[in-house]
Amino acid sequence: MNEDLDAQEGLDHVVDIFGHEDMRRGWGRGFLAGRLSHAHLIGGPEGIGKGTLARNWARLLLCAQPETGTDPDPRACGECPSCSKVASGNHPGYLEISSEGGGTIEIARMREILSFLSLRSDGRRVVLIDSADQLREESANALLKILEEPPGETHFLLVSHRPASLLSTIISRCQRWLLGPLSRDSFHEVLDRHGIHEERASFL
Numbered sequence: 115m116n117e118d119l120d121a122q123e124g125l126d127h128v129v130d131i132f133g134h135e136d137m138r139r140g141w142g143r144g145f146l147a148g149r150l151s152h153a154h155l156i157g158g159p160e161g162i163g164k165g166t167l168a169r170n171w172a173r174l175l176l177c178a179q180p181e182t183g184t185d186p187d188p189r190a191c192g193e194c195p196s197c198s199k200v201a202s203g204n205h206p207g208y209l210e211i212s213s214e215g216g217g218t219i220e221i222a223r224m225r226e227i228l229s230f231l232s233l234r235s236d237g238r239r240v241v242l243i244d245s246a247d248q249l250r251e252e253s254a255n256a257l258l259k260i261l262e263e264p265p266g267e268t269h270f271l272l273v274s275h276r277p278a279s280l281l282s283t284i285i286s287r288c289q290r291w292l293l294g295p296l297s298r299d300s301f302h303e304v305l306d307r308h309g310i311h312e313e314r315a316s317f318l
């Protein structure tokens with residue numbers, strides 16, 4: 115499939131996620147019951163929507179009045195002050211560290227996390243790392259130290275194309291969500307959404 119769903123969404127608007135229903139339900143149940151871990155590893159092949167999923171979860175964690183949904187499938191409301199700040203890119207409780215252009219994530223970015231965590235916070239905070247595969251060794255060690263003593267009310271969302279390559283000590287501290295390829299129905303839904311028709315789809 116040519117579309118890279120991971121790469122195309124920022125945090126500027128709420129998007130629909132296709133597929134991965136079981137995982138969404140598992141997350142939804144944990145979220146509603148207040149049983150989610152402080153650290154999550156979202157792993158799976160490239161281009162299947164891990165980054166989009168993680169950003170939707172970040173929105174939900176920060177939303178002041180999430181919609182419960184059915185299944186359950188809780189979602190960010192998209193309208194509260196928190197959702198508005200997230201949409202405009204200035205939510206004080208959200209930090210995204212990404213490996214733009216596929217480069218490595220340097221230790222300076224981990225210091226950025228420490229400085230973010232040192233600020234006073236009135237509510238929940240979310241740190242999203244996309245992708246954790248790009249952490250340099252010293253960055254991974256610094257992240258591990260942070261995860262070992264997690265600050266209260268902070269959730270870490272680590273996106274990874276190759277979760278097996280991460281430090282086992284990082285993996286063991288995360289609630290793990292592994293995505294498989296999209297189901298056939300979900301795949302066609304994505305194609306429809308992007309205006310790709312069946313004839314062409316058969317060549318992908």
Ligand SMILES: [Zn+2]
Nearest residue numbers: 177191194197
């Ligand atoms: Zn909201």
